[in-house]
Amino acid sequence: MxxxxxxxxxxxxxxxxxxxxxxxxxxxxxxxxxxxxxxxxxxxxxxxxxxxxxxxxxxxxxxxxxxxxxxxxxxxxxxxxxxxxxxxxxxxxxxxxxxxxxxxxxxxxxxxxxxxxxxxxxxxxxxxxxxxxxxxxxxxxxxxxxxxxxxxxxxxxxxxxxxxxxxxxxxxxxxxxxxxxxxxxxxxGRDVDPLPADGSDPVGRELLRRYLAAFGPASSSDLRAWCGLAGLPAAVAALRPELVAFRDERGRELLDLPGAPRPDPGTPAPVRFLPAFDNAILGYQDRRRIIDDAHRGLSVAGERVVLVDGRVAATWTTEADAVVIAPLRPLSKPDRTAVADEGERLASFLIDDERPRVKLTG
Known part of the structure; x- marks a missing residue:
């Protein structure tokens, strides 16, 4: 595998x-x-x-x-x-x-x-x-x-x-x-869809498909971490013939949709600013693909984070006229420039000021 x-x-x-x-x-x-x-x-x-x-x-x-x-x-x-x-x-x-x-x-x-x-x-x-x-x-x-x-x-x-x-x-x-x-x-204007009387679980199967499209490859424990539902093993078993399987570095089985994108690991990743409680982080039980264990607590504490090369590398917040960025580790000069540039664009989006600023600490 x-x-x-x-x-x-x-x-x-x-x-x-x-x-x-x-x-x-x-x-x-x-x-x-x-x-x-x-x-x-x-x-x-x-x-x-x-x-x-x-x-x-x-x-x-x-x-x-x-x-x-x-x-x-x-x-x-x-x-x-x-x-x-x-x-x-x-x-x-x-x-x-x-x-x-x-x-x-x-x-x-x-x-x-x-x-x-x-x-x-x-x-x-x-x-x-x-x-x-x-x-x-x-x-x-x-x-x-x-x-x-x-x-x-x-x-x-x-x-x-x-x-x-x-x-x-x-x-x-x-x-x-x-x-x-x-x-x-x-x-x-209409009631919610009822659960099927026959005990089948089409919603569970659809949740799995939709989850993998937005978060895969992922394990069944990751799926549960995203939705909070315990009763999905039957849905996973029913869809397994349609899915492809991998393993991660820790030996966990990961499931995925066959045609879903899995880019080359060397693909460059731009700086991205994420809001508080973003599901790109919270949508997994094992979050090490995107955040170091040492910083895992940030994801449940409501801290807004910055992705550098695809991983959480800084936190950010706003002041009256500025986006303030605090790196979690030393950033290279090119990375600091990229973070500041994207921060300026975010400041222009968020702050109703003629000349919003970026403060990059550290």
Whole structure:
């Protein structure tokens, strides 16, 4: 079986994630290809798409949200993702049990006497008028049947039981707005797709195909790290005849789509700026293809990072009139120049100033 080293996997990841060459794709198609973008920080998807698409116009993403072609919703790993409306409807039922289990993991004692069917029905009844509500407003409107459960526990579980979206203006370009929830079915005009009654798992198989297209080659544990779902072995087994297999340097089996791009490991990789919680890093259990173990904590701490030669080499943030870059290791003079040049382009995109600056420390 062919062994792919970390550099080969890195170049495959960059190609699948549209980070090796910026793509000429409509924004909705890019969101679909990536399987959504993690979006708990509302402005971060704009940076993620700016780094991936040629000539990205942030208004195009805002228009998708206000036009209800894309939505912000809890989904993979029970984190807020910006996904296409079609994927939200197709995938929500498959993720619901996982999301409920994660809430129970945090609030089991508070929720032990709550009938979840009653809670879901009560929440739907409150939201049927279509008016987006904050979590506090929603919980206050519930019947007082569960006094032992705190409002946070009820709100978190209700958000897992009943598919919801975070309604605009939350998530629009350069807009600050709190979270207001609306029923996904009301927002998009139809109910989510139900799970098949025969126990088959077409959604699991589709998730695997889509994951490999955007993240492969990857292991089954990487797939689980991306979506948070435990019950995918049957989907992997069903699709195995369609897939090709490799091994990484640590002996793990990696699966992939036969015709998917796997560039030569020597392919040059440009500097790229990634937003907080980008799935190019979080979408794997073993992240060594793109980030050193010593820096792994950055990926879950919300640090924005810079890729140099395809690997995490710096962090970045913004000040009033500047993008500030802090290298994690010494950079060569050509690399510092490339980082500063891309940082200037990012500063022009992000900062509403006539002469935005770049500060490269270290």
């Amino acid at each position: 062919t062994v792919l080293d970390d550099r080969a996997l890195n170049r495959a990841t960059l190609a699948r994630q549209l980070l090796l060459d910026r793509a000429d794709l409509p924004v909705l198609d890019a969101v679909a290809h990536l399987g959504g973008l993690q979006a708990q920080e509302p402005q971060e998807p704009f940076v993620g798409l700016w780094s991936r698409l040629r000539g990205f116009d942030p208004a195009a993403l805002s228009d998708l949200l206000t036009g209800r072609h894309a939505v912000r919703t809890h989904l993979m790993r029970r984190t807020v993702h910006l996904v296409t409306a079609a994927d939200a409807l197709a995938w929500h039922a498959r993720h619901q049990a996982m999301m409920c289990q994660r809430v129970l993991g945090a609030y089991r004692r508070e929720l032990e006497r709550v009938d979840f069917g009653e809670l879901a029905a009560a929440g739907r009844a409150v939201m049927e008028d279509g008016r987006p509500r904050t979590s506090a407003e929603l919980v206050r409107a519930l019947p007082e049947r569960w006094p032992q459960a705190g409002p946070r526990a009820l709100g978190e579980m209700l958000g897992s039981l009943v598919p919801m979206v975070q309604a605009p203006p939350r998530g629009l370009w350069r807009t600050k707005a709190g979270v207001r929830h609306a029923l996904l079915s009301s927002w998009l």
